[in-house]
Amino acid sequence: xxxxxxxxxxxxxxxxxxxxxxxxxxxxxxxxxxxxxxxxxxxxxxxxxxxxxxxxxxxxxxxxxxxxxxxxxxxxxxxxxxxxxxxxxxxxxxxxxxxxxxxxxxxxxxxxxxxxxxxxxxxxxxxxxxxxxxxxxxxxxxxxxxxxxxxxxxxxxxxxxxxxxx
Amino acid sequence: xxxxxxxxxxxxxxxxxxxxxxxxxxxxxxxxxxxxxxxxxxxxxxxxxxxxxxxxxxxxxxxxxxxxxxxxxxxxxxxxxxxxxxxxxxxxxxxxxxxxxxxxxxxxxxxxxxxxxxxxxxxxxxxxxxxxxxxxxxxxxxxxxxxxxxxxxxxxxxxxxxxxxxxxxxxxxxxxxxxxxxxxxxxxxxxxxxxxxxxxxxxxxxxxxxxxxxxxxxxxxxxxxxxxxxxxxxxxxxxxxxxxxxxxxxxxxxxxxxxxxxxxxxxxxxxxxxxxxxxxxxxxxxxxxxxxxxxxxxxxxxxxxxxxxxxxxxxxxxxxxxxxxxxxxxxxxxxxxxxxxxxxxxxxxxxxxxxxxxxxxxxxxxxxxxxxxxxxxxxxxxxxxxxxxxxxxxxxxxxxxxxxxxxxxxxxxxxxxxx
Numbered sequence: 001x002x003x004x005x006x007x008x009x010x011x012x013x014x015x016x017x018x019x020x021x022x023x024x025x026x027x028x029x030x031x032x033x034x035x036x037x038x039x040x041x042x043x044x045x046x047x048x049x050x051x052x053x054x055x056x057x058x059x060x061x062x063x064x065x066x067x068x069x070x071x072x073x074x075x076x077x078x079x080x081x082x083x084x085x086x087x088x089x090x091x092x093x094x095x096x097x098x099x100x101x102x103x104x105x106x107x108x109x110x111x112x113x114x115x116x117x118x119x120x121x122x123x124x125x126x127x128x129x130x131x132x133x134x135x136x137x138x139x140x141x142x143x144x145x146x147x148x149x150x151x152x153x154x155x156x157x158x159x160x161x162x163x164x165x166x
Numbered sequence: 167x168x169x170x171x172x173x174x175x176x177x178x179x180x181x182x183x184x185x186x187x188x189x190x191x192x193x194x195x196x197x198x199x200x201x202x203x204x205x206x207x208x209x210x211x212x213x214x215x216x217x218x219x220x221x222x223x224x225x226x227x228x229x230x231x232x233x234x235x236x237x238x239x240x241x242x243x244x245x246x247x248x249x250x251x252x253x254x255x256x257x258x259x260x261x262x263x264x265x266x267x268x269x270x271x272x273x274x275x276x277x278x279x280x281x282x283x284x285x286x287x288x289x290x291x292x293x294x295x296x297x298x299x300x301x302x303x304x305x306x307x308x309x310x311x312x313x314x315x316x317x318x319x320x321x322x323x324x325x326x327x328x329x330x331x332x333x334x335x336x337x338x339x340x341x342x343x344x345x346x347x348x349x350x351x352x353x354x355x356x357x358x359x360x361x362x363x364x365x366x367x368x369x370x371x372x373x374x375x376x377x378x379x380x381x382x383x384x385x386x387x388x389x390x391x392x393x394x395x396x397x398x399x400x401x402x403x404x405x406x407x408x409x410x411x412x413x414x415x416x417x418x419x420x421x422x423x424x425x426x427x428x429x430x431x432x433x434x435x436x437x438x439x440x441x442x443x444x445x446x447x448x449x450x451x452x453x454x455x456x457x458x459x460x461x462x463x464x465x466x467x468x469x470x471x472x473x474x475x476x477x478x479x480x481x482x483x484x485x486x487x488x489x490x491x492x493x494x495x496x497x498x499x500x501x502x503x504x505x506x507x508x509x510x511x512x513x514x515x516x517x518x519x520x521x522x523x524x525x526x527x528x529x530x531x532x533x534x535x536x537x538x539x540x541x542x543x544x545x546x547x548x549x550x551x552x553x554x555x556x557x558x559x560x561x562x563x564x565x566x567x568x569x570x571x572x573x574x575x576x577x578x579x580x581x582x583x584x585x
Contacts, residue, residue, distance in 0.1 A: 018285075018326040018328070019326075020366060024347060024366045025366070027347060027348035027349070028328075028346060028347055028348045029348065030348035031328070031329065031330070031331060031345070031348060032328070032329065034331070035329065035331075056348065058348070062349075065350060066331075066348075066350065069333065069350045069351070070290075070330070070331035070332050070333050070351075071331070071332035071333065072290040072291075072331040072332035073331055088252040088451065088499065088503055089252050089253070089410075089447075089451055089485060089496065089499040089500055089503070090252055090253045090409035090410055090450075090485050092499055093409070093410040093411050093485070093486075093487065093491065094409075094410070094411075094415075126250075126252075126334065126503055126506055126507065127250055127251065127252040127253075127254075127334075127451075127503070128291060129249045129250065129254065129255045129257075129258050129289070129291070129292075130255055130258075131252065131253055131254075131255050131407065131409035131410075131415065131483075131485075132255060132407070132408070132409050132415035132416045132417070134409075138291060144293060145290075145291055145293060147291075
């Protein structure tokens, strides 16, 4: 029995029950299982890839390719909170690019860089479906994703300072 | 409109609670369908209503349901909640504010096409919404509204949420099917279409969240009532996501056929700082750029009228651009988006968006000449009609229309190099 199965038998059973009880259905569980592993270990470890492949009855290459394709899966520990500011057209029309620049200036970094204490990375991302509440960003961290909308540089710095202390 | 049909949480506080929803007529349509209508009657009623898909394509919903292959089982229903188009934020409000109406719509669709299982595919960032929907589904099961033996009949319907993980392409229905099967989200060659061969190679109906949220009202009040809203060919209410340079961005539920002027100037309270409106994108980043002259502003927003402006209504995500922005910058933004989100499966989109991005980047930085603008037009034209899915095709809408309709902006941006 794999470590994930041992620790989360009920969760994994509930995931598998969503899909048909055949080979094709088992493969459908790969995305929810990747989330489960990422939540458990902070990122998808090599061991987790092997375990998920076993549960879904697919190759480890198939599992690893999912991590490469989908941007919300990570196979490296980041150890940081990622502040992801949407700078797509509707947000950019409402000042998101200037917001991102000023936020980074205040933190003493460039877009895409990590703060000197290694705790926070600030980057630009694609549409977050909150165009009427720009500027907005999501925080991707160990506890999942969190939206912060209608932001100013000041309010964003407040959020970031809390993350740094936490 | 006098009452909200889709954004009912704005009229009725607490409608995201099952009891409040039920006390306000909730689930009567599901009960009516299962206890007094044959599945085909339900499909025919939706067909008669003229409801068209709200995800972008505008395909007649009832017609799609009628295409389900009755010789291949089991059937599946999928609700597309992978809302990721820049400028679109309507499904999120429905899911957060009025979740039971949406779920009731999914269940009615499942009954109509004889599916026992339906999946709700949400973009990964919507995980808190998925969590809430799981609770709503559990409450509906506890209340006997989902599960087995519904309303004393031998009908089983189960709903399941499934989270994507950050890929715009999965909003494209055939890519969504592959993603749900645990594969890379890349589009399939069609035909066959999902009602014949869908998820797990079984007949599948894929509908947008907003489309399905209309269904309970259509069953409850009838097709004739629904046709009384909107225009003859584009009936019903529509949520317009208004964003960009307006004073009051947000979702506006209005009858199809409302003019741009009413949406932007009345509901959106006009342009920020009193600037002049320059361009409109009606279908998010996938739009052609419309010159915002009087003719355009007076155009009714429905599926037919937009074509006369050389544009599409799509998901009705209206991005407003004012005179302080120039078009080379705008298309540089949209092309970057498509280049980033191209799934890489077909060459015209993968390579085409890459080369377009280099050109728009150079044009926008003022380092290009009009020859480069012509080259961009040429590259975009070569992508046209050659992509595996609509998303590749959409990537050229803004560049082509931008160059053709706002030539002066490009001449200004390239003036230094041309001289």
